[in-house]
Amino acid sequence: MPGEPSRLSKSRYLAGLQCHKQLWWRVHEPEAPELSPTPGQQNLFAQGRDVGERARRHVPGGELIDLPFFQYDDKVAATREALKREPPAIYEAWFLADDTYVGVDILERTPRGHTVIEVKASNSRKPEHLPDAAVQVHVLRGAGLQVERAEVMHLNPECRHPDLSNLFVREDVTALVEGALIGVPDELAAQRRMLEGPLPDVPIGEHCTRPYDCPFLERCWPKLPDHHVSKLYRIERKRALELEADGYETLYDLPSDLELSVIHARQVRAVQTGRMVVEPTLAKALPQFASPLAFLDFETVSLAIPRWPGCRPWQQVPVQFSAHREERGRGGSLVHHEWIAEGPADPRPALAEALVEACAEARKVVAYHASFERECLKQLREAVPRFAKELERIEKRLVDLLPVIRRHVYHPDFGGGFSIKKTLPALVPGLSYADLWVQDGEVATVELQRLMLEGDRTPPAERAARREALLRYCERDTWAMVKLLEKLRSLVADQLELF
Ligand code: SF4
Incomplete structure (x- = not known):
């Protein structure tokens, strides 16, 4: 709505509910750099769109208002026309009343009126979904529509691929929305007044991160x-x-x-x-890392709509691993193993086979924050029963490096955390993730999804670069563990020399 600062929309209203100052910036500085979505947010939006489209199949027979996002008035007019045809449902229906635009994911006809269905890509209904539904009901009633019922339609955590017939849960929130409606007109009016004035003065507080992280945290919070x-x-x-x-x-x-x-x-x-503080007890924590060791790290993707057998919505599915393994009888020399999924097919059988091979003969399998690797192995066991025994053996041999550092070592440069991104550069100067194209797990997840699901739409050179970047990122994780363990052992050796 460029040029129309006083006209509100559902998303503006919700931003304003969290904080008027945030809304003022969103409206008056729509090009602010803080408003550019991160790769992780873009991924969430894209998956949310997929969920929205899939939800329509569960309320079939509707008409889609298929116009560009910014053509608000055209969408309102097209919705008005569609209503005259009385289809069983309208998808992406748009309305304007009380100077506020709202888009309704699914508007379903009922015998005496309509049901507003707000589709959410989350696995449960959340408190913040209510004002979202409430402002829609307020505007639709203002536009003269008989709204009898409001629902939140969210993903069902009990759903398991391939049976997606129960992918959604529809929750009736009519009574809750009727309660939430009371404050809507006054709040809309207050937001409109505020937007016509200068930047409001709002103190920082809990609302800056609830229900969402405000994009302007760095502007308001002191360094x-x-x-x-x-x-x-x-x-x-x-x-x-x-x-x-x-x-x-x-x-x-x-x-x-x-x-x-x-x-x-x-x-x-x-x-x-x-x-750096190194506790004398560190020496007792290291014998569990008995050679020959394998150092293991998984990367995962998390899909709102499950694609592979047994998966539920948003399940983190392992699709890549790196392992550095000490070779028996070769002075502990390390061999690197890696595997990465490259297409949309179920990656788990081939990954499990490569993993079993990579960890064979390792006495212990080192992970950093091993509960994550344990969960991945458990999933792989269920997904690939023919390797269940071998995978269980890997699980039983897991040893975790993170709590060893957390319980025995602190370096001033850890900055209050023990993630490998914090401990590695502090304990092993010169080694970090700064030289890599993929530098964190969130970006890795997004890029993995692209590699697997958009491969046929990506130029080969770009695809090869993405694959290489992901391999180097995962390899860095296990190499980091190798060097961290080396460092811990050298710290213990230094202590022994002192005595
Ligand atoms: S950081 Fe807090 S006070 Fe500042 S705009 Fe965001 S929500 Fe409002």
Whole structure:
């Protein structure tokens, strides 16, 4: 709605419900860089569109208002015409009333009126879905439509491919929406007034991240000093605020007699002395990493609409792995194994076979945050029963590097976290992810999905570059574990020398 700052829409209304200042920026600075979606968000939007289209099949026989997104008035007019034909449903129906546009995912005819169906790509109904449905009902009634019922139609976590007949759950939210309707007209009026004035003054608070992370966090939230108290490992926001209120802004300010958890005490000690803390107990934690070792990491994709047997909506499905394996009797020399899915077919049987081969003969299988690898292995066992025994053996041999670091080591550069992205550059200077094209798991997931599902629409050179980037990213994860374990062993050796 460029040039029409006072005209509202469903998405504007919802942004304004979270924060008027956010809405003001969205309307007056629509080109703000913060509003460009990240690759992860783009992926969510695309999957949401797929879910929306699939939902129509579950309310069949409808008419689609198929016009470009920005042609609001044309869509409203086309909806008006469609209503005259009285189809059983209208998909992407658009309405304007109370100076507010709303699009309805599915408008279903009932014997005496209509049902508004809001389709959500989530696995459950959430509180934030109610104001979404409420503003639609408000506008539709304002436009003269008899709305009898409101529903949220979300994905069903019980659904299992290939039976997608129960992919959706339709929840009747009519009573809740009737309650939520009460405040809608006043809020719309308040938003309209606010948009006609200057940028409103709204203090920061819980609303900045609820129900969604505000894109303008960096504009409003002050930049925190290094080692701010909120950087204490997994500290609750409330506790960090208490510490600040007591006059402690950073970890340097904390007094020695303050009661802290073991990990926090170690973190504070490392920061206040400016030196890495290595507990003497580290030596006892390392013998579990008994050679020959395999270092293992999976990458996954997560699809709203399941594609492979046994999968449920949004299940994280392993589609790539990297493994560095120490060779028996060859002085611990490492051989690298890797596998990546390349097309839309079920990747799990071939992946499982390659994985079993890669981990054969390893006495222990090292992972970083092993619960993730354990879950992937469990899924693979169910999906590929012919390798169930071998996969179970891998699962039983898993050893986790992350808790070893968390319980025994803190480097001031960890910055309050123990993810491999934090611990690797601190413990192994010169090795990080900064030189890679794919640098984090979120981007890896999106690129993997593209490699698998858009391969036939991608130029071969681009596809090859994407594949290579993904392979190097996953390889870096397992190489990082190799170097981290080496570092931990050298720290123990240094301690022994001291005594
Ligand atoms: S960061 Fe918070 S106060 Fe600032 S615009 Fe966003 S929600 Fe509003």
